[in-house]
Amino acid sequence: MMTLRESLRSLKIGREEGSDAVRDDLKATREAEAGIPEEGTKDLKRTAEYLVHPLKVSEEEMRLFHELMHDKDKESGGDVAKTTIPTFYKKLPAEDELLQQKLREESRALFLQERSRKLLDNDDIKDLWLLLDKHHTPPDTGDEQMIQYGDYKKVAEKCNPKCKQYFTASLFAKLQNGDPYGRVSIMALFNYIMRKVWLHQTRIGLSLYDVTGQGYLRESDLENYILELIPTLPQLDGLEKSFHSFYVCTAVRKFFFFLDPFRSGRVRIQDILACSFLDDLLELRDEELPKEAQEANWFSAPSALRVYGQYLNLDRDHNGMLSKEELQRYGTGMLTSVFIDRVFQECLTYDGEMDYKTYLDFVLALENRKEPQALQYFFRILDVEGKGFLSVFSLNYFFRASSCAIQAQLKSHGQEPVNFEDIKDECFDMVKPKDPTKIMLKDLINCGRGDTVVSILIDVNGFWTHENRELMVAETMEETAEV
């Protein structure tokens, strides 16, 4: 584990080049592992239908079936091996089967060790770079060194056997970027391989925390992973030890909010590798990370302190939990009270109060309104009737609640009161649901304006911004003109 962690730290991965190709690969692997999603489920469904509606079998058919079976049994001489289905599934050992569990643990540890032995280490990587540099193909036209397919194959022959697997024809084709000589950039190739190595390494690293060995991490597994990662991230040096548990909670929540929207309590290691969160976390190895990058990164110390600080500020009575009234002051205090009420109805609370974890989901949803997972979060809250779609009734329910505040705001700006019928129509127009009377979650996600609709419904500011977009554009233009 030690060597893994160390090399992880010393590896600096180029994120730009080659990473698209890696993402394609990863997608292909995931699809393969998921067992070809579309087709596979169709078959499953077909089987299920068959089981629910068994075919009617005539007596004659039944008689023939038994006759043939009898003949077959005679042929095989009653051979048990031919008449029984071989074992193809071994169930996981139960909790009290200690010996089997130990055996499983041991074999997994050996497997992971074996996999990490096959990884390129830093010397291998350096050698690879030298080899690529030596075999680059002239002429040097741009800033980058390029390599032709023939030379590419030469490098494949000469390099460390552990490297060979990467030098495929399809990778060469993938890295084509319009070079007139059909060459590929050495840098892009090198970055691709580095990225692959990093992915394998991280996969092994994450698998070490996968206690059940089933390819996913539970909340506690991921907490342990991140807790042990903290000392390797210089950007987090300043965090006080007493804050570490809150930091871990804040970081883990982001993984679960986005990767486990159905709240199964676990995230797939494949999904962790495919999302960009680990990149964000590992960005914190950079001691000179600019301030803007730190602020934009959910996992940075300033960002975690900001979120936790807000929570503490909201908690007026210092009982460690947030009441409805306390949460109402979130942000600029413009979230409608009916929305806050619904949050408390739908989300996990304790005696009507919200803890830090539930608060983090709330913040993640509000700060990422465009993301499908956030829209799913809001959809559950907006679906007051629990019908699985938003009707005119649900929309009106939220409009009515905010109407007083909005009408007052409009009046104070000397404007005409709004007609909520129009706004409702506008919402439906933006979403363009398949069924014109029902907005499904899918419609809200696919329309690309879901965040606007949500903001109009839950946030007086959101409504205000939407309603006055033309006015604001004019004002901004005036301001710009003045400058």
Ligand SMILES: [Ca+2]
């Ligand atoms: Ca409180």
